[in-house]
Amino acid sequence: VNSEDLVAIRGVGMSRTGRRLHLDPLHLTGEAALLAIADAGLDVGEIDGVSTYPGGAGSTAGMSGAGVYEVADLLGLKLRWFTGGAEVAGQLGSLVNAVLAVAGGLCEHVLCFRTVFESSAQDLAGSRAAALTGSNSAAPMRADGIREWSLPFGALHTSFGGLETRRYLYETGSSRQQLGQIAVTARRNAAGNPRALYRHPLTLEEYLSSRMISEPLCLYDCDVPIDGSIAFVVSRKSSLDGHAGSIGIQAIGSAPTMKAAAEMLWSRTALTPSDIDVAQLYDGFSILAVQWLEALGICGPGQGGAYIDGGENIGLDGPTPLNTGGGQLSGGRMHGYGHLHEACIQLRGAGGDRQVKPWPEIAVVSNGAGHFTGCLLLSAP
Amino acid sequence: VSTPEPGQAKRPLPVVTPRSHAFWHGGADGHLHIGQCQQCGFYSHPPLPYCPRCHADGVTAVPVSGVGSVYSFTIERYTWLPDLPAPYVVAEVELVEQDGLRLLTTIVDCNPDDVTIGMRVAVSFIRQSDVFFPVFRPLHRDGQS
Numbered sequence: 001v002n003s004e005d006l007v008a009i010r011g012v013g014m015s016r017t018g019r020r021l022h023l024d025p026l027h028l029t030g031e032a033a034l035l036a037i038a039d040a041g042l043d044v045g046e047i048d049g050v051s052t053y054p055g056g057a058g059s060t061a062g063m064s065g066a067g068v069y070e071v072a073d074l075l076g077l078k079l080r081w082f083t084g085g086a087e088v089a090g091q092l093g094s095l096v097n098a099v100l101a102v103a104g105g106l107c108e109h110v111l112c113f114r115t116v117f118e119s120s121a122q123d124l125a126g127s128r129a130a131a132l133t134g135s136n137s138a139a140p141m142r143a144d145g146i147r148e149w150s151l152p153f154g155a156l157h158t159s160f161g162g163l164e165t166r167r168y169l170y171e172t173g174s175s176r177q178q179l180g181q182i183a184v185t186a187r188r189n190a191a192g193n194p195r196a197l198y199r200h201p202l203t204l205e206e207y208l209s210s211r212m213i214s215e216p217l218c219l220y221d222c223d224v225p226i227d228g229s230i231a232f233v234v235s236r237k238s239s240l241d242g243h244a245g246s247i248g249i250q251a252i253g254s255a256p257t258m259k260a261a262a263e264m265l266w267s268r269t270a271l272t273p274s275d276i277d278v279a280q281l282y283d284g285f286s287i288l289a290v291q292w293l294e295a296l297g298i299c300g301p302g303q304g305g306a307y308i309d310g311g312e313n314i315g316l317d318g319p320t321p322l323n324t325g326g327g328q329l330s331g332g333r334m335h336g337y338g339h340l341h342e343a344c345i346q347l348r349g350a351g352g353d354r355q356v357k358p359w360p361e362i363a364v365v366s367n368g369a370g371h372f373t374g375c376l377l378l379s380a381p
Numbered sequence: 382v383s384t385p386e387p388g389q390a391k392r393p394l395p396v397v398t399p400r401s402h403a404f405w406h407g408g409a410d411g412h413l414h415i416g417q418c419q420q421c422g423f424y425s426h427p428p429l430p431y432c433p434r435c436h437a438d439g440v441t442a443v444p445v446s447g448v449g450s451v452y453s454f455t456i457e458r459y460t461w462l463p464d465l466p467a468p469y470v471v472a473e474v475e476l477v478e479q480d481g482l483r484l485l486t487t488i489v490d491c492n493p494d495d496v497t498i499g500m501r502v503a504v505s506f507i508r509q510s511d512v513f514f515p516v517f518r519p520l521h522r523d524g525q526s
Contacts, residue, residue, distance in 0.1 A: 129459075129461045129462075142396055144396035148396060148401060149485055151395075152394065152395050153514070153516075154392070154457060154461065154462055154465045154471060155471045156461045158455075159455050162456075162457075163453045164453075166454060166455060166498065167452065167498070170498045213459050214455040214457055215456040215458055216455070217455065
């Protein structure tokens with residue numbers, strides 16, 4: 001028996017979200033947690049596990065909004081198991097850990113959360129660059145650890161998106177016109193999501209003429225930092241009697257690299273890529289969503305550009321509706337948890353104007369890039 | 382051997398460790414130094430304490446040709462670091478010594494818009510304090526950089 005068969009995502013919650021909220025991130029975390037626990041039909045006292053990404057210590061300002069201990073204190077939890085860390089299978093690794101803890105019998109109901117307040121942190125630091133590099137602070141970012149190999153050459157986060165994009169366009173012969181469909185489609189979907197950050201239309205022409213950040217990575221290829229918190233309750237299936245709305249977990253992919261994670265996911269289920277009804281793929285940079293489309297076998301290797309060309313295949317009416325809530329590009333950077341949240345919304349048929357029809361039965365969610373990768377195959381209640 | 386830094390650019394200095402010492406300071410002798418297994422000959426970068434291929438405990442930083450080609454690159458149009466004004470190039474260069482042996486660096490002595498994937502490049506060093514940053518410049522057909 002796979003661990004996936006023993007558990008379900010029983011509750012979902014999202015706090016207030018937005019640009020520069022300047023609210024206590026622990027406050028936002030409490031909001032999301034209480035909503036998720038209520039949605040799960042549980043009392044707070046029944047939560048006996050906590051799992052979070054990246055834990056109390058974040059890498060750059062606003063990356064980590066709250067840690068395990070703060071949240072346990074805030075809610076008065078009596079824990080049997082907990083974890084918080086960044087070296088996991090993408091942000092979804094925090095869910096994977098929760099699944100294993102519940103399936104292994106260490107606990108019954110795990111509160112999983114991800115809180116970001118990068119938008120406010122960047123406002124306080126003076127600029128996004130200042131927050132990412134610490135250039136205005138007493139403790140500027142040091143070129144140590146993995147940054148020893150990048151920062152001395154002026155390589156920051158977007159540089160890696162630029163390098164990936166350039167090489168992809170070169171190897172596959174894809175065009176920026178094709179790549180632009182990721183951002184344009186996300187924006188079209190965001191129009192139907194009242195919680196999305198940017199909801200006004202974005203044309204392909206606007207995409208193509210937007211300013212370059214790490215060329216060929218342009219402004220609209222980059223996600224938008226926001227503040228907010230999302231929480232889930234992962235529970236033992238045997239506890240679900242009489243509870244509607246629980247999302248099934250069909251398969252986990254927790255291996256490092258997109259390809260290895262996707263291969264692992266498909267090795268744990270009889271389902272195949274053609275069973276996917278909706279896809280929420282990580283889009284911190286547009287290129288990552290294209291790479292995940294290929295890794296997951298939704299299209300062939302090197303075929304991503306052709307597959308998204310024109311946008312029909314990834315539109316709400318297409319064979320693979322993609323990032324239906326606007327993704328991180330238009331919805332705001334909830335750092336992976338937003339993709340899982342939107343998958344649950346779609347599988348519950350609660351998508352309103354952006355609901356995929358017919359009501360999807362199977363959703364795939366992916367998080368991360370490089371060796372920091374994870375994916376989940378989910379099923380409707 | 383040494384290339385003057387354009388303008389008043391100032392790079393963040395690496396926090397050098399015993400493992401990375403030869404990479405950042407080795408340029409003093411005009412050569413790029415990369416870790417190589419003395420057992421099986423496998424190169425690895427960033428440097429590792431033993432060989433990831435044969436697991437021999439005998440990796441030594443050795444001078445390499447410093448010649449390679451651009452695997453990918455980006456033109457930074459946004460100034461992230463106040464002392465390193467845009468535009469500048471961030472590149473992954475693959476060295477001729479071994480397939481897949483790549484390092485992150487920058488391309489100098491070349492208009493950023495003229496950089497291409499596959500372009501042949503050779504190492505050069507920018508000295509700042511006691512660090513010799515390995516950077517790359519175009520290698521022309523006659524082999525002269």
